[in-house]
Amino acid sequence: MTHLAAPSADPPRRIRRSPLARPAAGSRRTFTLIELLIVIAIIAILAGILVPALHSAKKKARQSLCLSNLRQLGQGCRMYQDAYDEFYPGWLSSLANDYTISDPKLFVCPEDPDKENNKWGVRSANRHVNSPDFDSVKCTFDGYAPYHKAWGPPNTEDVKHVSYIYEFCAGFWPSSWGGDSVADDGGNSRTVQPDSTGTWQSVKRAVLSVRQDWIDKIPMIRCFWHADIQRMDPIMNISTQGNVYLSKSQWQKGTWGGQ
Numbered sequence: 001m002t003h004l005a006a007p008s009a010d011p012p013r014r015i016r017r018s019p020l021a022r023p024a025a026g027s028r029r030t031f032t033l034i035e036l037l038i039v040i041a042i043i044a045i046l047a048g049i050l051v052p053a054l055h056s057a058k059k060k061a062r063q064s065l066c067l068s069n070l071r072q073l074g075q076g077c078r079m080y081q082d083a084y085d086e087f088y089p090g091w092l093s094s095l096a097n098d099y100t101i102s103d104p105k106l107f108v109c110p111e112d113p114d115k116e117n118n119k120w121g122v123r124s125a126n127r128h129v130n131s132p133d134f135d136s137v138k139c140t141f142d143g144y145a146p147y148h149k150a151w152g153p154p155n156t157e158d159v160k161h162v163s164y165i166y167e168f169c170a171g172f173w174p175s176s177w178g179g180d181s182v183a184d185d186g187g188n189s190r191t192v193q194p195d196s197t198g199t200w201q202s203v204k205r206a207v208l209s210v211r212q213d214w215i216d217k218i219p220m221i222r223c224f225w226h227a228d229i230q231r232m233d234p235i236m237n238i239s240t241q242g243n244v245y246l247s248k249s250q251w252q253k254g255t256w257g258g259q
């Protein structure tokens, strides 16, 4: 009699070892539920890990795309400079006139929230830049007026939106600033002045004539869209020589304006 009771004690153990051997048992359903919960928990944990990773991978991809834009625009500026006796283009969009950049997408940063609106950069600047050098930023966007007539206007025909700040532009250097203060090779501060055109380009070229060692450091094209301005993140630049680097907004002072 005690021998006969043994088989009824065995099945639960067998079910645990091989669930498929005993379908439709009540304990089988419980087991499946636990299994399901474990799978759901694992998926939730993996999602928790992977979603932020995916988000940051997408962000990196957008940054790479922007970097590629900066490189191609920088190259376009250097080709223009070779062709026009050391002058840089008056506007980034001037590169689309007859020159090197035929794809309008190259003027647009993928992080720029205005990129679909065909608005000009000044509106991007108004919304995004919040620093005491705001005016300087604003007038270095394509689409800002006034500009010197010798340079002509930005090319709003072929290029509908420009996301980038262009430091060598034909926008007027604010007359209230006078010149730009530069430390010369001997460490002495001196002021360089714009020429009769009064443009940003003339001031930047004057800076480079005093500090030739800045040729690969002075920002030419800048993207503010990858940085959190409030957190004072550094921003992405390309120099006149084509090297890409991060810097502060007022790069030559090493600080954000007024900080």
Ligand SMILES: [Zn+2]
Pocket: 066, 067, 109, 110, 111, 223, 224, 225, 226
């Ligand atoms: Zn960008």
